[in-house]
Amino acid sequence: MKRKLLLLSLLSAAVFTAKAQDSTLTISGSVDTYFKYDFADRKNIGTSFATDHNSMSIGMVDIALKKKLQRASFVGEISFGPRGQEQSLPTGLNGDFYHIQNLYVSYDVTDKFALTAGYMGTFIGYEVISPVGNFNYSTSYLFTNGPFQNAGFKASYVVNDKVSLMAGIFNDVWNGYRSAKKLDNFGAQIGLTPVEGWSAYLNVLTGKTSGTIFDLTTAYQITDAFKLGLNAADWSAPESAGGYTGVALYPQIAVSSIATIGVRAEYFKWKGYTTMEEGVEVDVESQNVKAITLTANIKGGPLTFIPEVRLDSWNNDGNFLKKNGTPSKQASQFVLAAVYAF
Amino acid sequence: MFAFGVALAHAQTTDSLSFDENDKYIYYQVASEPSVNTDTLYNRALHFLKTAYPSDQLKLNKENKSKLSLTGTGGFMVRKKALVSLQPNAKIEFDLTIEVKGDKYRYWLTNFVVVPYQRDRYANYVPVSGKKIPLEHGYRKLGQKDTDDYIDKLLMNCRWVGAKLKSYMAKTSGLSPAETKLKKIITKEW
Numbered sequence A: 001m002k003r004k005l006l007l008l009s010l011l012s013a014a015v016f017t018a019k020a021q022d023s024t025l026t027i028s029g030s031v032d033t034y035f036k037y038d039f040a041d042r043k044n045i046g047t048s049f050a051t052d053h054n055s056m057s058i059g060m061v062d063i064a065l066k067k068k069l070q071r072a073s074f075v076g077e078i079s080f081g082p083r084g085q086e087q088s089l090p091t092g093l094n095g096d097f098y099h100i101q102n103l104y105v106s107y108d109v110t111d112k113f114a115l116t117a118g119y120m121g122t123f124i125g126y127e128v129i130s131p132v133g134n135f136n137y138s139t140s141y142l143f144t145n146g147p148f149q150n151a152g153f154k155a156s157y158v159v160n161d162k163v164s165l166m167a168g169i170f171n172d173v174w175n176g177y178r179s180a181k182k183l184d185n186f187g188a189q190i191g192l193t194p195v196e197g198w199s200a201y202l203n204v205l206t207g208k209t210s211g212t213i214f215d216l217t218t219a220y221q222i223t224d225a226f227k228l229g230l231n232a233a234d235w236s237a238p239e240s241a242g243g244y245t246g247v248a249l250y251p252q253i254a255v256s257s258i259a260t261i262g263v264r265a266e267y268f269k270w271k272g273y274t275t276m277e278e279g280v281e282v283d284v285e286s287q288n289v290k291a292i293t294l295t296a297n298i299k300g301g302p303l304t305f306i307p308e309v310r311l312d313s314w315n316n317d318g319n320f321l322k323k324n325g326t327p328s329k330q331a332s333q334f335v336l337a338a339v340y341a342f
Numbered sequence B: 001m002f003a004f005g006v007a008l009a010h011a012q013t014t015d016s017l018s019f020d021e022n023d024k025y026i027y028y029q030v031a032s033e034p035s036v037n038t039d040t041l042y043n044r045a046l047h048f049l050k051t052a053y054p055s056d057q058l059k060l061n062k063e064n065k066s067k068l069s070l071t072g073t074g075g076f077m078v079r080k081k082a083l084v085s086l087q088p089n090a091k092i093e094f095d096l097t098i099e100v101k102g103d104k105y106r107y108w109l110t111n112f113v114v115v116p117y118q119r120d121r122y123a124n125y126v127p128v129s130g131k132k133i134p135l136e137h138g139y140r141k142l143g144q145k146d147t148d149d150y151i152d153k154l155l156m157n158c159r160w161v162g163a164k165l166k167s168y169m170a171k172t173s174g175l176s177p178a179e180t181k182l183k184k185i186i187t188k189e190w
Helices: A002-021 A141-145 B002-012 B038-051 B135-141 B142-169
Strands: A026-038 A056-069 A072-080 A099-109 A112-122 A147-156 A162-168 A185-192 A199-208 A212-223 A224-234 A245-252 A259-270 A273-277 A280-283 A287-300 A303-314 A328-342 B027-033 B058-064 B069-082 B087-103 B104-119 B125-127
Touching: A026 B087, A056 A099, A141 A224, A141 A259, A147 A185, A147 A224, B027 B142, B038 B058, B038 B069, B038 B087, B038 B104, B038 B142, B069 B142, B087 B125, B087 B142, B104 B135, B104 B142, B135 B142
Parallel strands: none
Antiparallel strands: A026 A056, A026 A328, A056 A072, A072 A099, A099 A112, A112 A147, A147 A162, A162 A185, A185 A199, A199 A212, A212 A224, A224 A245, A245 A259, A259 A287, A273 A280, A287 A303, A303 A328, B027 B104, B058 B069, B069 B087, B087 B104, B104 B125
């Protein structure tokens, strides 16, 4: 507790010093809270956030500091709360939280070429940890099972208005403040803007201990009101221990200047594989889930209300339970969240 | 007819945003520099478009010496206070036209387009991909509060651009390198 108070005091001091001396420091962040009700009256769908059933619960308070002076910049982002601690961050060596979501420095060698090092939100995937960056409040299976952060060193190059490249080396474990042994994962990204409003990122991250993931993240603002997003990924776990494949579509339509309605339609499959248990070969069967989430974003200034209904359906029993406690293939839930961005 | 002409002339010199004949927002001004000739005014306007701002804020697009007309494109960031600091909220892009005639010149900023900004996964503020909203559609697509704010800041920016242009057209800050060349002094002569 003392450590947290000290951290907050230092942050406050930094904020007010910054205000007095340098207006180029950017401070942003969010606060989020939610109510969730699972229609089987028990906790069922294993989404990353919005975990608590029949409860008014908190997400996190998230604060990001950014400063750029000439060519050098830093980002430091800290978070407190379930979403910003055990649900998205690793612990330190003694089991304590560092609260760090992003901590990196960057240097623009030229206007087009930049070098970045530190602990960064992953470049893989469509959804992010910050509730401000997502349309849906609950998260996809692709997000939950993919990397959250990757610590490493990367070089980014903007070829022209339509093409950008990134390559880097990253720690041998996802979501870790330090490597288990080596800084030996390779990651790369090709960013494309085929036409105005359409962005596409082809990503790869591979390493002996963390497997290989290929990812396509793309979004196209087709009209001022209609946006279509897509995320597809394939992860092969290390040592041929399965992995996953999935695809999610994100159509969204703005119905007024303050309200947007969207659907997330996801198919996600755990790959089957064979493993050895006590000298015996055991087949782990493939299983898959289809999840449909209907979400609205209703804005009132910096506050966004997010009502959401979600239905998940596995191909086999055992992942969910009915109201009476018997296994079920399906589960559904309602969420009402509020996110304040600053 | 005369009264209408007077009213129009008055409206054309109002220091505020108006609508043009195509119902687009426009900031239109006419000014004169009685002691400066046409060529010099044109060169100063050209110098202004080339040097007054960094290229991401204003750059020369087209020059037409025969018509004494210059066009440029630019943009400025709208920042909003959040917590204790300012954050990029949107960029407003515009076209600027400068025309010279005799010892007068006129300039106007129009084609205002709002590009909203959002925070990305790395805590950087970046343009929302594919969202470019003409200011004329602002009330419908961005809401009244934001649009009113953008219009206020836009008018302020137009005045700043106009004031800077006037200083280039009138003062040495606007002189091209050829005009600012220092006179040679021959020390052998008294």
